[in-house]
Amino acid sequence: MSRRLVLNVGLAGIYLVWADERSWLGVLVGIAIGFVVISVYDLSTGLPVYAVRLFRLVRFGAYFLAVLVRANLQIAWEIVTPGFRQTPRILRYPVAHLTAVQKTVFANCITLTPGTLVVDVTPDGGLLYVHCMYAEDRATAITELRKLDERLQREVFS
């Protein structure tokens, strides 16, 4: 899916250079041309509809931005109020079902979501060790990670 997005933007770039366009309208036209080309290709080869997948990716982007803002507000609140209320743990989370690229994206998403930070990965890549700031209950923290994992698989890697 991310490959298609890169292709879409790349086609827009080719159009901009080719048509010698330097305006916002040109950028929009380029992206629209790329969108139509990829849509037609996916339809004719029987792949899932590109518009739906693009919508899911954009929705994940919006969700991710909201989560990043929430993470910042949470840590800002922790910093400006006196005292510490964290209940940190370092947890293990199995990631053997993901490919190398997916693991990297997942680890980066974990670090940018509220209260979690990746500390280490086993040499065989089967486990991530995640530092959770609010993990009074271990099972709840793991469930939060699993939700992000599933969301990422459904909306970005599908």
Place this chain on the structure above:
Amino acid sequence: MTVLREVTTVVFLVSGLGFMLVGVCGIVRLPDAYHRLHASSKCSTLGLLGLLLGAAVHIGTPEAVMKAVVTLVFAFVATPVGAHVLAKSAHASGMRQWEGTLSDELAEDQDDAAA
């Protein structure tokens, strides 16, 4: 239109600088290396987002926006990876953990492997 653009620029720049400031305060104030990394990785990423969006809105040409977007993509990939490396080396060098830490499964697994 120019007023709207200037207001948007100022809002983006101030929010970006605010998050950067909070991140710096967090590095000084939070109790151990891992909590400090929480502050530095999240706040500097969002702070950079605010600053670059502010710059992109202020300049407003397609070239400037594209450069800002490319910089953001690299920053979103690189900042967490840097935090991972720092956290890993903090753990490997046995940095003191905050006394409220409930459990450390990485240390447990390493003890199991050593035993």
